[in-house]
Structure formats: structure tokens, C-alpha cells
Amino acid sequence: MKNVLICASILGSIVTFAQEKDSIKSNNIEEVVVNGRYYKRYVEKQGSSSLRLDEALIKIPQNISIITNKALEDQQVTTLSDGVLRNVAGAQRLEHWGDMYTRVNMRGARAAAFMNGVNVTSSWGPLSEDMSYVDHIEFIKGPSGFLMSNGEPSGIYNIVTKKPTGNALNGTARVTLGSFNMYRGEADIDTKITDKVAFRLNLMAQNKNSFRDYEFNDRYIINPSIKVNLSDKTTLTAEYIYQKAKMSEVGSAYVYSFEGYGTKPREYTITDPNLDPTRVTNNTVNLNLQHKFNDSWKLTSQLSYVNEYTMGSDIWPSMFEGNYMLRGLNYWEASNEMKFGQIFLNGYVKTGSISHKILAGLDLGSKKYMADWSQSYGLDKFNETNDIKLAPDFNYWYNLATNNYDSNGRYPYSGPNNTAGYKPFDKSRPLSERAGAGGTIEQNYTGLYLQDELGFLDDALRLTLAARYTTVKENSYGSKSEANKVTPRIGVSYSINENMSAYALYDQAFVPQSVILRSGEYVKPITGNNIEIGVKKDWFGGKWNTTLSAYNITKNNSTVSDPTNSPSDPYSILLGKTRVQGIEFDLKGEITKGFNAIFNYAFTENKITESNDPANNPVGKRIPGYAKHTANGWLNYTFTNGILEGVGLSFGGTYMGDRSSWNWGSATSSLNMNDYVKFDAGLSWENTKFRVNFNVFNLFDRYLYSGSSIGFLQSDGKTYKTGYYTQADAPRNFRISIGYKF
Structure with missing residues (x-):
């Protein structure tokens, strides 16, 4: 709370300073006053330079969706896992680990996480992106040969950070209060130091608890950036993001049951007070140099460095005796x-009547994750008199009836009761030595690509020809792999008129696999082939637009865990071929004066089409990790004149039907999750200086959750029993924010 008060004091000083500057005018990029009315920008017509495609989105032969900062502000989104995905057709969140990091799935697989055009995806990250330093988010569906060196053919999302604009002093200051003791302060200062030097500073401090006892998530961010015009043709941009997060132990958001999904109250938790939190420190540095040779040719070079240190804690069930659970506490x-x-x-050149848009580049990347997992012990122990574990009883109502536990079904205690053998981390030995092969994931890659977009008929017809050569070396927990591949890309886009285009695309991707067969052989990379067609249209001068696309992705060499494995065996088997196909529709923008809308729908189907293990994985079996039907909507109406001028009304909803889980356990089950239906509403008021937002989330207080089946180890240490885990969403809650623009 102290840090939030400090931040609020800073914001107050900023407001006072801005009020004293009579000559300073409001210059907010995301919202302007046009002819006496407020015009909100839910639509972007062109991607960032980090997307590498120097072209309007309507001309690109691929489904690319951009979420603007204004849409995020209206929805009061704070992190990537906090409602961002409602703005993109078919995207959903899986295994969010209580907002430590966000796993985004679309088109049947995990979407790679990018920041300013570099692939920051890792097995345990990145740290869930906070919106305080985000300018907008670009979602690129399907393989993206112009960005990815390797990755799932589902697509990527690219976080584009806020950078100096070179304008005179302007910015925002905002304080947000909310349910579960949420206190958040933000400041965004954008100014011009000289005609050649611009500076921007983003600050954020947040304290936030949970609807579950003992859970919290505190975070602090400092993000300075500077832009220097070295000459009329050369620009250098440097930015630094410092993030400090402290949150309750990982795993505290999970609830377990043998009965099914959602059988415990939403506020049920297996955690307790006095457990050490998870602490994450993230340092990110990015340097970007752009040089324009002339109006037709531009060279961009970029260096990025990410260093994230975690002192983590997590809590999981270690074994069961009937319905009784023994918890395990781990530190890493x-x-x-x-x-x-x-x-x-x-570059751009013409050969006769044919134009050429050239893209050529080189990518180099090195990732190394090391973890010392050595510190773990049983949080609970057996009761010596009756052999009953003093632990949270899995049968909540039985515990409550016998009065042995508190109102959440936990055994009351003041700290871990079985710390025998626990030792602090041996910091005298370097982490690399303590992690060893069993705690290290390492990847090095090189990507070389060339693309030519040929324009015919005065650029009305565009043919894209591209190829990428990628080499990857991986070492995942001692399993090594090395692969290289050329992936082609062919696209056609035709402008029916200046506001409408149709396109078709064939693209490939590949994913190296650090897994091993029982024979000792390593597995070839996953290869993905994507075919996509679509239609894009701008309506009423581009105030709103729509995209309709259909796709078919096949994947070869997919693997699953060997069903004959013992609990300690690492072996996999070749699954065969899988296919994900679907249809996606996106609409966003200003429909009529003052009325802005976002609507999307996606149909997704992901199945096995050829199987090497028909007994356990027959043809037609669904691949986990998607919802067959997803639909989202967000409507905002702002009165543009009269006594209610500046008042805004918002209403939104999310629907996910026929959901499949992400099943990372050894057990399988035919039990389906309920459909996900959530509604939110908001009320706002704004003028050229102030903005007040009040939003209510989960308006009808529905019990919302995600989850999966899992195999629970029994007390004999050998057998598993099928159970379920659930992560519940928050009940009805609210946020109110007050912002000042200067």
C-alpha cells in the first residue's frame, strides 16, 4: 500500500505541474475531439514497424488483428490475462498460473509471445504483460514466416511497447481502485527534449489481493525510453523495462476434485498464510536503429536482451489416500x-509495369532457462494416531461437518508442519551448476528470409513469394535436438476496390522437438502446413472493418507421452498427423457516430487424422486445448452532444462452447467442461482533460472456470486415480479509475 500511495503522490504532482502550464494542450494519441465529438480509435489500418511488413493490413494476405490502446482502456484491462483476448476471434487463455504468465492458445495450439518483433516465448514465461507499457497488441494468425524462426503454426501475438512520439509534453495519470483491495497507479509522460531528442516514461505500481484467501499480486514497473534523430534519415530508439513482481505461490489458484469440475466453492483454496511468495525481477532492454536510404529503401536493426530472475514457490498435491490430499511445497x-x-x-522497385516490395532479413536468437528445483518437501504429514493426513480434505463438505477444518476446508495451522530436511539454496555454487542438465532449457536459432511481393494491375493484384531458412539447436532437460528447414510462403491478395480485398495463403512452420523414443531415437521436428483464404473490408471510409477467414492446418510428427511409461520414464511415441481447421470473423470500429463495437466469432476443430497409436489415440480424437465455438462482443456508446456529452455506456460478453481442456496429466476423461458465458458492463465520463471509468465484471456472478483431468498419485506411490483440477474466475467485481490527460 505504501508504494501505491507514493505513486498516487507522483500522479498528483504531475497533474499540478500540467495545470500550471497554460501553454500545454491536450494531445492524446488514442482519442481526439473531432467537430465537437469524441472519436475513439478501435481500428488500426497498418501494423508497427516491428511487424516488418511496411503495408496496409487490408493488402496483406493473412489474418492480422490489432487491439488498440483505446479498446484496452475502455475495458479497463491491466494485464494480458485480464480480458485482452475477448478482442480477437478464437483466442483463449489456458493455464494462466494465477497471472504469473499467460498462455494464449488459438487455432488449436499455443501462440508464440513476441515483444517488439522478437520471440520471447519460453516454457515458463514471459511474465504476464502489463498494459501500462503497451501501445497496442498485434495478433498474427497462422504461420508467420516473416517473423518466426520456429514455432507452432497457430500464430503469434506481438506486444508493441509505448515509445516517444516527439510531440510537446503530453501524457496521462491514472489511479484505479477495485474489488479485492486492488490499488493501482499509472503515469505516462511523453515529451520532446529538443528537436532531435524525445523522451517517454511509464510508471506503474499495483497492490492486488484475490477473492481467495491469502492470494495477492503486487507489481511495480519503470519504463523509460528515448528516441534520437541522429540525422534526417537515421533514428535510434532505446527502451528499458524494469518489472518487480511479488505474488502468492504458484499453484494456489488450482482446486482439485475427484467428482468433476467446479465442485468446490469459488473461494476454496489449498494455500495457507505464512508461505514464502514468488518473486520475479525482469529487466528488458531494446535498441532499435532505423535508416532510410531514400523514400523506397529502409534498413532496420535491433538488439534485445531479457533477463528474468525468479525465486519461486509452488504448492501441488503430492499424493492421496482416498479423498485426503497431502500437499507438496516446492521452492525454485x-x-x-x-x-x-x-x-x-x-525496399520498393519497379520492373516495367510490375512493382516489387522486398523484405530481406536475418534473425539471431539465444535463450537459456536454468532452474534449481532441489528444495521441496511435504507441507503436510500423517496423523500418527489414525493415519489421517493433516491436510486440506478433498471432500470439502465432510471436513466442514466434522469441524476439523476452517470455512475453506483447510486444516488450521500457522506454517509448514513438516520442514525436515529443508535447506536454503546453496548460493556458494553457481545456478548453472546447481541446475545441471535436468534443470536447463537452451535454444539457439538463426533465421534468414527473403520475400518479394509482386504488384500487378497498378498494385491491385499482389503475389507474395517468400522463403525462410532456419537452423535450431535445443537442449531441453538433457534431451538435445538440432534441425534446419526451408519453409516457403506463397500469398495472393486482390483489391476488389480500395476498401475491399480477398486473399489466399500457403505457409509452413516447423517446431523442433527435444523428446526421445523408447528406442533411443530422437524425433523429427513438427512440420505444419497452413492454407488460408479470406476477405477484408473497410466500411464507411475505414471507420470500421471486417475480416472473414477460413483455414486448414495439418501437423506432422506430433508426439504424446508413451502410454507404457512408468511415472519416471521420459519416453514419447509418434502420434501421427493432426488437423485443425476453422472459420474466424472479426468486426471492430465506429459503426455510427459515437457508437463503437468489437465483435468476433470463431469455429475451431482440432482432431487426429492419422494415428500411430490407435488404441489410445484413435483417428477422430480431439486434440486438447481449444473451444469449438467462441464469440465475443464489446459495445460502447458515448454521447457526443447535449447535457450527456462525454457520458459513455459499455456492455460486453464472452462465450466459449464445447470446450476441451489442456490435459497435461496422465489420465484421460470424457467429462466435458460447462460452456463459458460471461458479461461485463461499464459507465464512463470524459472531457478533454478528465476521464472516469466504472466497470463491473462477471455482471451476473456466474461460476466460471477452466480446468482439465489429471492423474493423482495414490499413497502406494505407484497407482494413479483420475481426478480434475479447476481454476475459478473471480465472482462479480468492479473497478473504478480516474485519469487526467495533459
Whole structure:
């Protein structure tokens, strides 16, 4: 709370300073006053330079969706896991680990996480992105040969950070209060130091508890950036993001049951007070140099460095005796270091009547995650008199009836009761030595790509021809792999008129696999083939637009865990071929004066089409990790004149039907999750200086959750029993924010 008060004091000083500057005018990029009315920007017509495609989105032969900062502000989104995905057709969150990091799935697989055009995806990250330093988010569906060196053919999301604009002093200050003791302060200062030097500073401090006892998530961010015009043609941009997070132990959001999904009250938790939290420190540095040779040719080079240190704690069930659970508490120390180098060239030439948009580049990347997992012990122990574990009883109502536990079904205690053998981390030995092969994930890659977009008929017809050569070396927990592959890309886009285009795309991707067969052989990389067609249209001068696309992705060499494995065996088997196909529709923008809308729908189907293990994985079996039907909507109406001028009304909803889980356990089950239906509403008021937002989430207080089946180890240490885990969403809750623009 102290830090939030400090931040609020800073914001107050900023407001006072801005009020004293009579000559300073409001210059908010995301919202302007046009002819006496407020015009909100839910639509972007062109991607960032980090997308590498120097072209309007309507001309690109691929489904690309951009979420603007204004949409995020209206929805009061604070992190990537906090409602961002409602703005993109078919995207959903899986295994969010209580907001430590966000796993985004779309088109049947995990979407790679990018920041400013570099792939920061890791097995345990990145730290869930906070919106305080985000300008907008770009979602690129399907394989993206112009960005990815390797990754799932589902697509990527690219976080584009706020950077100096070069304008005179302007910015925002905002304080947000909310349910569960949420206190958040933000400041965004954007100014011009000289005609050649611009500076921007983003600050954020947050304290937030949970609807579950003993859970919390505190976070602090400092994000300075500077832009220097070295000459009329050369620009250098440097930015630094410092993040400090402290949160309750990982795993505290999970609830377990043998009966099914959602059988415990939403506020049920297996955690307790006095457990050490998880602490994460993230340092990110990015340097970007752009040089324009002339109006037709531009060279961009970029260096990025990410260093994330974690002193973590997590709590999981270790074994069961009937319905009784024995919890395990683990501590780990981890380092996640990533280094990236990029250089790419954009150019334009004409050969006769044919135009050529050239993209050529080189990507270099190095990622290394090391973790010391050695500190773990049983949080609970057997009761020596009756052999009953003093632990949270899995049968909540039985515990409550016998009065042995508190109102959440936990055994009351003041700290871990079985710490025998626990020792602090041996810091005299380097982490690399303590982690060893069993605690290290390492990847090094190189990507070289060339793309030519040929324009015919005065650029009305565009043919994209591209190829990427990628080499990857991986070492995942001692399993090594090395692969290289050329992936082609062919696209056609035709402008029916200046506001409408149709496109078709064929693209490939590949994913190296650090898994091993029982024979000792290593597995070839997953290869993915994507075919996509679509139609894009701008309506009423581009105030709103729509995209309709259909796709078919096949994947070869997919693997699953060997069903004959003992609990300690690492072996996999070749699954065969899988296919994900679907249809996606996106609509966003200003429909009529003052009325802005976001609507999307996606149909997704992901199944096995050829199987090497028909007994356990027959043809037609669903691949986990998606909802067959997803639909989202967000409506905002702002009165633009009269006594209610500046008043805004918002209403939104999310639907996910026929959901499949992400089943990472050894057990399988046919039990389906309920459909997910959530509604939110908001009320706002704004003028050229102030903005007040009040939003209510989960308006009808529905019990919402995600989850999966899992195999629970029994007390004999050998057998598993099928159970379920659930992560519940928050009940009805609210946020109110007050912002000042200067």
C-alpha cells in the first residue's frame, strides 16, 4: 500500500505541474475531439514497424488483428490475462498460473509471445504483460514466416511497447481502485527534449489481493525510453523495462476434485498464510536503429536482451489416500536469459509495369532457462494416531461437518508442519551448476528470409513469394535436438476496390522437438502446413472493418507421452498427423457516430487424422486445448452532444462452447467442461482533460472456470486415480479509475 500511495503522490504532482502550464494542450494519441465529438480509435489500418511488413493490413494476405490502446482502456484491462483476448476471434487463455504468465492458445495450439518483433516465448514465461507499457497488441494468425524462426503454426501475438512520439509534453495519470483491495497507479509522460531528442516514461505500481484467501499480486514497473534523430534519415530508439513482481505461490489458484469440475466453492483454496511468495525481477532492454536510404529503401536493426530472475514457490498435491490430499511445497531459483539480434531491409522497385516490395532479413536468437528445483518437501504429514493426513480434505463438505477444518476446508495451522530436511539454496555454487542438465532449457536459432511481393494491375493484384531458412539447436532437460528447414510462403491478395480485398495463403512452420523414443531415437521436428483464404473490408471510409477467414492446418510428427511409461520414464511415441481447421470473423470500429463495437466469432476443430497409436489415440480424437465455438462482443456508446456529452455506456460478453481442456496429466476423461458465458458492463465520463471509468465484471456472478483431468498419485506411490483440477474466475467485481490527460 505504501508504494501505491507514493505513486498516487507522483500522479498528483504531475497533474499540478500540467495545470500550471497554460501553454500545454491536450494531445492524446488514442482519442481526439473531432467537430465537437469524441472519436475513439478501435481500428488500426497498418501494423508497427516491428511487424516488418511496411503495408496496409487490408493488402496483406493473412489474418492480422490489432487491439488498440483505446479498446484496452475502455475495458479497463491491466494485464494480458485480464480480458485482452475477448478482442480477437478464437483466442483463449489456458493455464494462466494465477497471472504469473499467460498462455494464449488459438487455432488449436499455443501462440508464440513476441515483444517488439522478437520471440520471447519460453516454457515458463514471459511474465504476464502489463498494459501500462503497451501501445497496442498485434495478433498474427497462422504461420508467420516473416517473423518466426520456429514455432507452432497457430500464430503469434506481438506486444508493441509505448515509445516517444516527439510531440510537446503530453501524457496521462491514472489511479484505479477495485474489488479485492486492488490499488493501482499509472503515469505516462511523453515529451520532446529538443528537436532531435524525445523522451517517454511509464510508471506503474499495483497492490492486488484475490477473492481467495491469502492470494495477492503486487507489481511495480519503470519504463523509460528515448528516441534520437541522429540525422534526417537515421533514428535510434532505446527502451528499458524494469518489472518487480511479488505474488502468492504458484499453484494456489488450482482446486482439485475427484467428482468433476467446479465442485468446490469459488473461494476454496489449498494455500495457507505464512508461505514464502514468488518473486520475479525482469529487466528488458531494446535498441532499435532505423535508416532510410531514400523514400523506397529502409534498413532496420535491433538488439534485445531479457533477463528474468525468479525465486519461486509452488504448492501441488503430492499424493492421496482416498479423498485426503497431502500437499507438496516446492521452492525454485531460476534465471531466464534471452538475447536477440535482427536486421532487415524493406525496399520498393519497379520492373516495367510490375512493382516489387522486398523484405530481406536475418534473425539471431539465444535463450537459456536454468532452474534449481532441489528444495521441496511435504507441507503436510500423517496423523500418527489414525493415519489421517493433516491436510486440506478433498471432500470439502465432510471436513466442514466434522469441524476439523476452517470455512475453506483447510486444516488450521500457522506454517509448514513438516520442514525436515529443508535447506536454503546453496548460493556458494553457481545456478548453472546447481541446475545441471535436468534443470536447463537452451535454444539457439538463426533465421534468414527473403520475400518479394509482386504488384500487378497498378498494385491491385499482389503475389507474395517468400522463403525462410532456419537452423535450431535445443537442449531441453538433457534431451538435445538440432534441425534446419526451408519453409516457403506463397500469398495472393486482390483489391476488389480500395476498401475491399480477398486473399489466399500457403505457409509452413516447423517446431523442433527435444523428446526421445523408447528406442533411443530422437524425433523429427513438427512440420505444419497452413492454407488460408479470406476477405477484408473497410466500411464507411475505414471507420470500421471486417475480416472473414477460413483455414486448414495439418501437423506432422506430433508426439504424446508413451502410454507404457512408468511415472519416471521420459519416453514419447509418434502420434501421427493432426488437423485443425476453422472459420474466424472479426468486426471492430465506429459503426455510427459515437457508437463503437468489437465483435468476433470463431469455429475451431482440432482432431487426429492419422494415428500411430490407435488404441489410445484413435483417428477422430480431439486434440486438447481449444473451444469449438467462441464469440465475443464489446459495445460502447458515448454521447457526443447535449447535457450527456462525454457520458459513455459499455456492455460486453464472452462465450466459449464445447470446450476441451489442456490435459497435461496422465489420465484421460470424457467429462466435458460447462460452456463459458460471461458479461461485463461499464459507465464512463470524459472531457478533454478528465476521464472516469466504472466497470463491473462477471455482471451476473456466474461460476466460471477452466480446468482439465489429471492423474493423482495414490499413497502406494505407484497407482494413479483420475481426478480434475479447476481454476475459478473471480465472482462479480468492479473497478473504478480516474485519469487526467495533459
